[in-house]
Amino acid sequence: MPENNDTIQEKDIVRLKDKVFRLSFSEEFILTAVQCVADRMNQELRNKNPLFLGMLNGAFIYAADLMRRITIPAEISFVKFASYSGTSSTGCTEQLIGLRENLNGRTVVVVEDIVDSGYTMQQFTKYLHAHGVGEIYISTLLHKPHATKYPVRLDYVAMEIPNDFIVGYGLDYEGYGRNLRGIYTLVE
Numbered sequence: 001m002p003e004n005n006d007t008i009q010e011k012d013i014v015r016l017k018d019k020v021f022r023l024s025f026s027e028e029f030i031l032t033a034v035q036c037v038a039d040r041m042n043q044e045l046r047n048k049n050p051l052f053l054g055m056l057n058g059a060f061i062y063a064a065d066l067m068r069r070i071t072i073p074a075e076i077s078f079v080k081f082a083s084y085s086g087t088s089s090t091g092c093t094e095q096l097i098g099l100r101e102n103l104n105g106r107t108v109v110v111v112e113d114i115v116d117s118g119y120t121m122q123q124f125t126k127y128l129h130a131h132g133v134g135e136i137y138i139s140t141l142l143h144k145p146h147a148t149k150y151p152v153r154l155d156y157v158a159m160e161i162p163n164d165f166i167v168g169y170g171l172d173y174e175g176y177g178r179n180l181r182g183i184y185t186l187v188e
Ligand code: 5GP
Pocket: 058, 113, 114, 115, 116, 117, 118, 119, 120, 121, 164, 165, 166, 167, 171, 172, 173
């Protein structure tokens, strides 16, 4: 049992490497938001036999919790944008790995952890269209509406957040914090 306010506050604080983060959303709160998204999908995507595509690494926990709440027939696979040092003048570029499914005519539901500038989702949407996808729905656990630089239609947003840096529930700070059950915000 907590004995004073210091103890309560300490419980909601995590330190990852050189940074301090404070709890913003509990696991219970997040799962309620995920259930709302799943309920809508179960209604709106029935008879579409959707292929869910989880974006690694950050979306692995959201994808697992979302998928277990999907009650209509659906498949899931995972893809990853891997940075590699290219020989081009730009020096560094991103390659999509992991996609083996035939996308032709499929209804694809992209499962992303967070949409910030929108760049990743805009690029991925173009890629999917170029590979003959029938319909694309984008689902993101988190959206930072005030960070938008590359507008993209988001069909299923579990939670909207301000322009702060967050970790937990799959999202990391320099590789750490993905295992936190809640979502934590960087304390400046
Ligand atoms: P975008 O391409 O929309 O600018 O950014 C998307 C990617 O940036 C996300 O998939 C994620 O990897 C990273 N990102 C953006 N905001 C945050 C944040 O607050 N915390 C973490 N951990 N990653 C973020």
